[in-house]
Amino acid sequence: MALNRKIAFIDLSTGDIEVKPIPLDVRKKFLGGRGLDAYLLYNHTKKGCDPLGPDNTLMVSGGILAATCASATARTHFMAKSPLTGLLGSANMGGFFAPELAWAGFHHLVIKGKSEKPVYLRIHNGQIEIRDAAHLWGKTTTETQWAIREELGDEDIKSAVIGPAGENLVAYANVMTGIKNAAGRTGMGCVMGSKNLKAIAARGTMDIKIAHPVDALEYNKRFIDQITSAKVNQTQGSLGTPFIWGATNCWGGIRTRNFQYNQCENADDIEPERIDEICTEAMGPYHMTGCFGCQVHCRAQYKIPSGPYAGKYDEGPEYTSLGAFGGEPDCKSAETVLTGNHLVDQYGIDNLEIGSIISWAMELYELGILTSKDTEGVDLRFGNDEALIEMIHRICYRKGWLGDTLADGGIPASEKIGKNSFEYLIQVKGMNNLHSDERATPALALGIATGSRGSDHLRSRPAIDLYHLPEKILRQIYSNPVPYDGPLSSEHTAYEGKPWQVFWQENCYMGVDCLGICKYHTTFLGATLPNFEDWAKVLYYNTGIEMSPKEIWDVAERCYNIERLFNLREGMTRNDLKKGDTLNHRYFDEPCRRGAPDVIGLTIDRDKFKKMIDEYYAHHGWDENGVPTAETLKRLGLDKEPSRLL
Amino acid sequence: MEKVLMINYQKCTGCRLCELVCSVMHDGVSNPARSRIKVMKWESEGLYIPMSCQQCEDAPCMNVCPVKAIHRDEDLGFVTVDYDVCIGCRSCVAVCPFGAMNYNIIDKKVFKCDLCGGDPQCARFCEVKAIEYVDADRISIGIKRVAAERLSTAQRDAAALQAAM
Numbered sequence: 001m002a003l004n005r006k007i008a009f010i011d012l013s014t015g016d017i018e019v020k021p022i023p024l025d026v027r028k029k030f031l032g033g034r035g036l037d038a039y040l041l042y043n044h045t046k047k048g049c050d051p052l053g054p055d056n057t058l059m060v061s062g063g064i065l066a067a068t069c070a071s072a073t074a075r076t077h078f079m080a081k082s083p084l085t086g087l088l089g090s091a092n093m094g095g096f097f098a099p100e101l102a103w104a105g106f107h108h109l110v111i112k113g114k115s116e117k118p119v120y121l122r123i124h125n126g127q128i129e130i131r132d133a134a135h136l137w138g139k140t141t142t143e144t145q146w147a148i149r150e151e152l153g154d155e156d157i158k159s160a161v162i163g164p165a166g167e168n169l170v171a172y173a174n175v176m177t178g179i180k181n182a183a184g185r186t187g188m189g190c191v192m193g194s195k196n197l198k199a200i201a202a203r204g205t206m207d208i209k210i211a212h213p214v215d216a217l218e219y220n221k222r223f224i225d226q227i228t229s230a231k232v233n234q235t236q237g238s239l240g241t242p243f244i245w246g247a248t249n250c251w252g253g254i255r256t257r258n259f260q261y262n263q264c265e266n267a268d269d270i271e272p273e274r275i276d277e278i279c280t281e282a283m284g285p286y287h288m289t290g291c292f293g294c295q296v297h298c299r300a301q302y303k304i305p306s307g308p309y310a311g312k313y314d315e316g317p318e319y320t321s322l323g324a325f326g327g328e329p330d331c332k333s334a335e336t337v338l339t340g341n342h343l344v345d346q347y348g349i350d351n352l353e354i355g356s357i358i359s360w361a362m363e364l365y366e367l368g369i370l371t372s373k374d375t376e377g378v379d380l381r382f383g384n385d386e387a388l389i390e391m392i393h394r395i396c397y398r399k400g401w402l403g404d405t406l407a408d409g410g411i412p413a414s415e416k417i418g419k420n421s422f423e424y425l426i427q428v429k430g431m432n433n434l435h436s437d438e439r440a441t442p443a444l445a446l447g448i449a450t451g452s453r454g455s456d457h458l459r460s461r462p463a464i465d466l467y468h469l470p471e472k473i474l475r476q477i478y479s480n481p482v483p484y485d486g487p488l489s490s491e492h493t494a495y496e497g498k499p500w501q502v503f504w505q506e507n508c509y510m511g512v513d514c515l516g517i518c519k520y521h522t523t524f525l526g527a528t529l530p531n532f533e534d535w536a537k538v539l540y541y542n543t544g545i546e547m548s549p550k551e552i553w554d555v556a557e558r559c560y561n562i563e564r565l566f567n568l569r570e571g572m573t574r575n576d577l578k579k580g581d582t583l584n585h586r587y588f589d590e591p592c593r594r595g596a597p598d599v600i601g602l603t604i605d606r607d608k609f610k611k612m613i614d615e616y617y618a619h620h621g622w623d624e625n626g627v628p629t630a631e632t633l634k635r636l637g638l639d640k641e642p643s644r645l646l
Numbered sequence: 647m648e649k650v651l652m653i654n655y656q657k658c659t660g661c662r663l664c665e666l667v668c669s670v671m672h673d674g675v676s677n678p679a680r681s682r683i684k685v686m687k688w689e690s691e692g693l694y695i696p697m698s699c700q701q702c703e704d705a706p707c708m709n710v711c712p713v714k715a716i717h718r719d720e721d722l723g724f725v726t727v728d729y730d731v732c733i734g735c736r737s738c739v740a741v742c743p744f745g746a747m748n749y750n751i752i753d754k755k756v757f758k759c760d761l762c763g764g765d766p767q768c769a770r771f772c773e774v775k776a777i778e779y780v781d782a783d784r785i786s787i788g789i790k791r792v793a794a795e796r797l798s799t800a801q802r803d804a805a806a807l808q809a810a811m
Binding site: 067068069096103142146178179205206207208209210213216217220221224228283284285286287288289290291292293294295297301313315 | 656657663692
């Protein structure tokens with residue numbers, strides 16, 4: 001039964017392990033995955049704790065539906081106080097780890113303390129063992145996974161691991177599983193590194209009883225048909241996420257040369273169709289692969305076609321790697337993008353953050369804020385592919401002054417570099433923006449400004465805003481499961497109604513993150529994909545829990561508010577340029593210079609942006625400073641936090 | 647006409663949905679350890695191959711069974727285990743050349759593909775058609791077409807080369 005999966009509290013300082021059941025009332029309040037992790041984080045960390053100290057608590061979890069007969073329940077979630085931002089750390093990965101953890105008997109791990117020497121966790125059919133990892137230290141992410149399988153003699157073990165970047169405490173090191181599945185954002189790999197925790201290896205053969213197996217099977221089939229009939233997922237399934245890069249770049253939504261342009265020109269070699277050709281050449285016509293139980297299969301397989309890493313196998317590149325190693329640094333070669341993607345997979349580092357931070361450094365170099373003395377001879381100008389690759393090595397191994405400086409993250413680096421370097425850093429709450437440019441899309445700009453983990457597209461992005469859907473359709477989507485009769489606009493450059501869309505998407509994404517389902521299976525890129533109503537059914541068929549769509553919405557809102565409470569406790573305030581719901585001044589001051597005719601010349605309007613934030617706070621029931629009111633907390637049952645239910 | 651499971655491993659994305667639905671369909675639980683089909687993987691090469699029972703004509707499992715507990719289903723043609731007769735000696739597991747006879751450590755029984763009584767769920771759920779349930783005479787038609795295409799391409803290439811000489 002999914003509901004009898006346990007939670008384990010693991011103290012790496014003492015070696016104590018305590019296993020507990022997860023009470024049903026806790027499930028109904030927070031479901032699981034990211035939502036319950038947020039509750040645990042708020043309850044198990046103290047205000048102001050050192051993100052790299054033993055007091056920081058790392059949560060690892062599957063969603064409540066992990067490994068059940070719902071569709072694509074592969075997501076593993078990581079949460080802790082972020083070493084990159086000092087605020088909420090939260091990241092989510094696909095692959096096969098969470099289901100294996102569930103078959104091994106667990107849905108949630110709460111990891112405290114710090115081991116004296118490198119260790120890894122072995123989790124097998126209800127048992128947890130802390131094992132020596134001296135022989136794994138220094139290995140790349142895939143080397144580590146294969147070495148664990150060999151050591152334990154079981155090729156079905158699934159591991160979540162850190163690479164050299166995590167060991168070297170790079171602030172935005174990630175956690176990886178498989179070839180390229182990554183819990184990328186906010187430095188969760190750095191937290192593992194700080195605890196001397198190299199890997200978590202799971203393997204299980206324990207039954208997960210399905211509450212209503214026949215209904216669950218049939219509904220899964222319906223779900224899959226709904227998902228695979230969406231054009232957007234068919235395209236994902238043949239070209240992978242690069243198709244989004246291609247589409248966004250052509251209208252002018254790709255950050256180029258850090259933030260100087262909003263479109264990467266003459267980029268034929270990294271267009272999705274070209275990447276697809278490279279994949280086909282090396283891997284044949286069927287080169288798409290997927291996560292557990294997923295029929296979208298959005299991940300391509302490739303071999304690096306040329307250069308020093310020629311012939312190396314990897315997966316991707318995602319939309320994000322095309323931006324990080326293509327558009328932002330203005331390096332327009334497939335070889336560079338595929339090599340960069342391979343290196344970040346092997347070293348275990350967030351491709352978004354490292355690409356963005358190197359592009360920032362390139363702009364500083366061209367402006368003379370960084371000199372060749374600072375770069376120790378690296379000619380760090382835009383479009384220098386070799387310099388880009390060299391900086392990836394240097395950051396992951398903290399080599400040289402600049403590599404070491406950039407490894408600490410954007411804001412600490414800007415303080416070290418000084419001058420006016422901070423003004424060029426495209427970040428929110430200390431986390432750099434992905435490679436998208438939101439100057440022409442107020443809804444997307446509001447989303448990155450308010451995201452609970454910093455500048456990010458997976459917290460609340462109303463991506464369907466770009467489709468210019470008729471208002472009637474928008475209303476169908478956005479007035480369920482709670483009524484909404486305020487304004488909605490089909491125009492992506494408008495400001496009206498966008499705060500509600502962002503608020504709605506927040507709850508939608510929190511909902512899937514609690515269930516453990518991938519965002520490609522919900523109203524993210526496709527307007528016809530499942531949401532609250534469908535989740536109420538899959539939840540019932542698989543676990544037997546009866547909840548209405550509105551009750552799932554309430555869970556999502558509750559959990560998002562806990563994330564907010566955590567950030568507020570750690571010192572975020574509305575207008576703080578380093579910790580608040582703000583945007584870099586360039587969004588307001590520098591107009592788009594490229595792209596579609598209705599995009600050129602656009603900026604975000606300061607006054608309208610402020611008004612959007614006010615409205616967004618009002619939808620949440622937060623005061624003008626973005627603090628949940630006493631009434632809101634009471635409505636959500638959060639008036640007694642921390643309540644230590646677990 | 648008898649139908650068979652046709653597996654085209656090149657199309658497999660490695661998602662293992664077949665393993666999930668197999669265990670849910672037969673046992674009402676999610677557990678790949680109970681699945682009759684298993685995707686074998688070479689992850690560092692991106693190669694995934696679903697393995698299941700071939701329902702052999704001269705089935706080694708049937709031949710080796712000391713108590714004659716294994717026979718062929720007359721309607722659907724699949725090889726099946728009679729649990730009233732089976733003594734659980736696992737000889738069939740040892741001789742199967744495909745590893746398709748499994749042993750369930752929870753119930754302590756051997757188990758294998760029974761084509762879900764004529765509607766194999768692995769094929770039904772496999773959207774990319776790496777697994778299909780087809781009439782037995784269709785099994786080689788796809789391979790024929792690919793081979794024929796190769797021949798024709800080779801011939802065209804040869805003609806083009808000759809013309810260029």
